[in-house]
Amino acid sequence: MRRELSLAEIFQIGYYWETKVLLTAVRLDVFSALGGKECTAAEVAQAIGADQRALGLLLNALVAMKVLAKTGDRFANTVVAKTHLVRSSPNYVGHLLLLHDAEWNNWGKLEETVRTGRSPVTRHVFETDPELGANVLSVLDRIGQQSGPGLAKRLELGGAKTLLDLGGGAGTNAIAFCTHYPQMNAVVFDLPQTLKVTERAVKEAGLEGRIALRAGDFNADPLGGPYDAVLMSDILHYQGPEANAALVEKCFAHLTSGGRLIIKDRFLDESGTGPAWVTAFAVHILVNTEKGRCYTVAEAASWMQEAGFQSVVELERTAVVRGVKP
Ligand SMILES: C[S@@+](CC[C@H](N)C(=O)[O-])C[C@H]1O[C@@H](n2cnc3c(N)ncnc32)[C@H](O)[C@@H]1O
Known part of the structure; x- marks a missing residue:
């Protein structure tokens, strides 16, 4: 039986102060100002243009949170902060935290969204x-570079010579798939602005000869092909069910006979209460997209079946569904 929460745990869940302290420090870029040095609050305040007393309180909280270290009156980055929160580091992850901060005001409208059922936004961040x-x-x-190769292997796409990575982002999956399957060529289809990042990643992987980039809106523009496989990874939760059904149908038309459509997403289980992370992600999608949702595998499977796909199976629980064009 599931253990009930204690009151202390309820308070812990309701406590977001540390979240905002960290996000604000990333916005102020205090970690880059510190770099590899030890600085007083006055020196950091001078470097970033902040109030010394107020910044001192923020820095002290970051020390208590173990993000910074403090000796005497001097602050320094911990190893994790230096590795991941200093902008010049190749392992900088601050952009993701900046995204969370940019979405802060939408979260502030959660009550209104739940009361009205209407999202406070009309367009998503991309x-x-x-x-x-x-x-x-x-x-x-x-x-994603850590998970892409495993996914490529598990999907057993040995016979596929052409892959469309729809809304392929930085091309993480297309790169992993082409690396795993030497006979495969891929097209990454995405919005023009995104493809700048993709171009860089494909070049770094040395796969310019095998991965082509195609700019457009996948709901409105032609997709090229036909392809032996189409991958939709983490794109459907940004859109409403009608748009998704239409997109799945469009992909059907762009596949060869025997071609496979693979949908990888953050699906909710049938009860809607798991996986735990996805239940919170579903609320995030509620306030940060106009019509997006976290779907169930059954919903994705029904779009596939309606489009004409056969042998529709959930390959990985609440994560991957595959259908075959007859
Ligand atoms: C969460 S990212 C997923 C990226 C990649 N598929 C992955 O799994 O790492 C969603 C991607 O969909 C793209 N996208 C969103 N709407 C799109 C549209 N209407 N047409 C083309 N691409 C779109 C975004 O630019 C972004 O790259």
Whole structure:
């Protein structure tokens, strides 16, 4: 039986102060100002243009949170802060935290959203702030590089010579797939602003000869092909069910006979109460997209079946669904 929460744990869940302290420090870029040095609050305040007393309180909280260290009156980055929160570091992840901070005001409208059922936004971040979107994709790319090769292997796409990575972002999956399957060529289809990041990543992987980039809006523009496989990874939760059903149908038309559509997403289980992370992500999608949702595998499977796909199966629980064009 599930253990009930204690009152202390309820308070812990309701406590967001440390979250905002960290996000604000990233916005102020105190970590880059500190770099590899030890500085007083006055020196950091001078470097970033802040009030010394107020900044001192923020820095002390960051020390208590173990993000910074303090000796006497001097502050320094911890190893994790220096590695991931200093802008010049190749492992900088601040863009992702800046995205969370940019979404703060939308979260502030959660009550209104729940009362009315209407999202406070009309467009998602990749449309409203392409530069932030592209930077976030670079971070996700670095994180995704660890999971892409495993996914490529598990999907057993040995016979596929052409892959369309729809809304492929930085090309993380296309790169992993082409690396795993030497016979495969891929097209990454995405919004023009995003493809700048993709171009860089494909070049770094040395796959310019095998991965082509195609700019456009996947709901409105032609997709090229036909392809032996189409991958939709983490794109459907930004859109409403009608748009998704239409997109799945469009992909059907762009596949060869025997071709496979693979949908990888953050699906909710049938009860809607798990996986735990996805239940919170579903609320995030509620306030940060106009019509987006976290769907169930059954919903994705029904779009596939309606489009004409056969052998529709959930390959990975609440994560990957695959259908075959007859
Ligand atoms: C969360 S990212 C997923 C990226 C990649 N598929 C992955 O799994 O790492 C969503 C991607 O969809 C793209 N996208 C969103 N709406 C789009 C549209 N209407 N047409 C083309 N691409 C779109 C975004 O630019 C972004 O790269």
